[in-house]
Amino acid sequence: MTDLTVNANHAAEHDDEEHHDYAGDAMFGFWIYIMSDCMLFATLFASYAVLSSSFAGGLTPLDLFDLKFVFVETALLLFSSFTFGMAMLMAKKQDIKKLMLWLGITFLLGGGFLGMELYEFYHFSHEGATPQTSAYWSAFYALLATHGLHVFIGMLWMIILVVHILKNGLTEVNNTRLWCLSLFWHFLDIIWICVFSIVYLFGVMQ
Template sequence: MSDHRIQAGAAGAALTVREYHLAHEPHPENGTSLGFWLYLMSDCLIFAALFATYGVLGRNYAAGPNGAELFDLKLVAINTAFLLLSSITFGFAMLRKQMDDVKGTLLWLAVTGLFGLCFLGLELYEFNHLIHEGAGPQRSAFLSAFFTLVGTHGLHVTFGLIWMVVLMVQIGQHGLIHENKRRLMCLSMFWHFLDVVWIGVFTFVYLMGVL
């Protein structure tokens, strides 16, 4: 009976030691950054494929309206300004993060999220207007490629905003601990990546479509 107790105690002690080591195992210094860069590279491939698809199908109007007839360049320029401003305010949040200013970081993240919501709101308004005018994605190959490319970017912005809200809650609860700083850095790379992609969309889809 005592042997069984000794074996059980030894097994329990071994399990406790293993749990301790797992809990205190150091996080690889560059593991998260490397993994996130790999993710961004895969996202680059997705958008490259969507841009290439639009380049092939962007002139197939099927006797329907083209970009010059559909796009409101002033509205798109305002939307672009919203996203560019959100990138600047995110930079301010990162500066406050470097100073370990929790309130300042949360404030600028909230402003960034507000600009992101404005961007999504105008994009949804544009989509609704086009569909109401009979220029939905099923109208032509041009519109199918347009809705897929712009919609995929908008979906990424939506996920970025959800991520931002979750991270703000984590920062509010635990402060600017090392893990939250690392997560904030990853979100910053993701947000600026979306900004760069949108500049490509604005130039390649809207400007070239109108001009």
């Protein structure tokens, strides 16, 4: 009898602990996902670096890259990372209206970035640099499009999370989701730092 009570108590304690740890576990799990995504990008950067002068006699980055354009793209993504930070502070204050405002600004900045990237792809392929042109352009499009796809998915996620928050408020689960999305968004900005340094800046110096 005593044993049973002890066991029951123990089980209850254990349950409590697990409940308490849910958010932390989810966040750590998401962190591990982000780390594995880092490795994915590392392989794309490695293949880009290896193929960085395999132009097959075709167009080179010097012919096409426009640093002013890339600078604006960079600014949009950097500011969106900052506005997401502001959104997180509003979430901490439980201010849903301002949270929505900052998330909205982040969404627009992300959309602006994605629009510019798509325009650039269109412009480059129009000038004759498609993924089929040379090994260099294959690596370029693979790397940039993977990053762009991540941004697109981040924006989709933002829409879905906003619907969740408007429906259920800032519950513990929604807070965890918001934290994971913020980590994802900052991570994309960090990857972009490597992209503009390695692809664009090193690219035009060749």
